[in-house]
Amino acid sequence: MDSITILQTLIAVVPVRDVIYVAALCGVCAALMPWLPVPASAGSVYGRLYAVLNLLAQNFRNVANRAQPGAAPGKDGGGMAAIMLALGLGVAASLGACATIGGSTRIDTAELAADAGAIDFAAQAIEAIPGLSAHLSTDQVARVNNALTQIRTITAQVDAASGGAIDIETGKGWASSLAGEFQTILTIAGTVASALDPAVAGYIATAEQIIPLIEAAVGLAPASVSVAAAGDAPAVRAALYRGV
Structure with a gap:
């Protein structure tokens, strides 16, 4: 040869x-x-x-x-x-x-599962805000409900893999989907936040901080964000669990 x-x-x-x-x-x-x-x-x-x-x-x-x-x-x-x-x-x-280069081919699911759980909780908390749906169009309500369904599905998959290691591409796919669906809810809720309780806008602003953190957990964010995420993530998750 x-x-x-x-x-x-x-x-x-x-x-x-x-x-x-x-x-x-x-x-x-x-x-x-x-x-x-x-x-x-x-x-x-x-x-x-x-x-x-x-x-x-x-x-x-x-x-x-x-x-x-x-x-x-x-x-x-x-x-x-x-x-x-x-x-x-x-x-x-x-x-x-x-x-x-680019991180390990497999990642621990612990950080990803923690962020996914916080996103799932926050998404449901926002959807349950009194009077929110009354200020949304039928299309917006449908988009919020669809995003909630997708977040629950992905969170369940992450939970099922918790305690182990997953392929990095799988983790990136889950994180990207969670971030996208959650951002949809935040954007829609943000358009009517001024008509609701003042605390809603503050909660949405806090919730937006979890998106770069979950991306950092799987290597989707720049290294500088990943370093900051190590210290910021627990505080952001705690704030989301406190609710609106």
């Missing part, structure tokens, strides 16, 4: 979401290739492994460490230890990259 065929095979079998692993592995291979002895024969086991590492290191065109097996006096047996070291470090770097 030639180098181009190997590269095409890798592209075909590696999912897009795992590209970060491949990128990290390629970077480690590029850093280690100059230190690996050139194989004496391209047909040896070491020679074939060396060729694969050379491919992963992207050693083409104008790089200095693109020597091919058999191009110069080399060794075949002793190079296996170096190859195994390179592969081991490459895998370790790949795993580490996943943890540092």
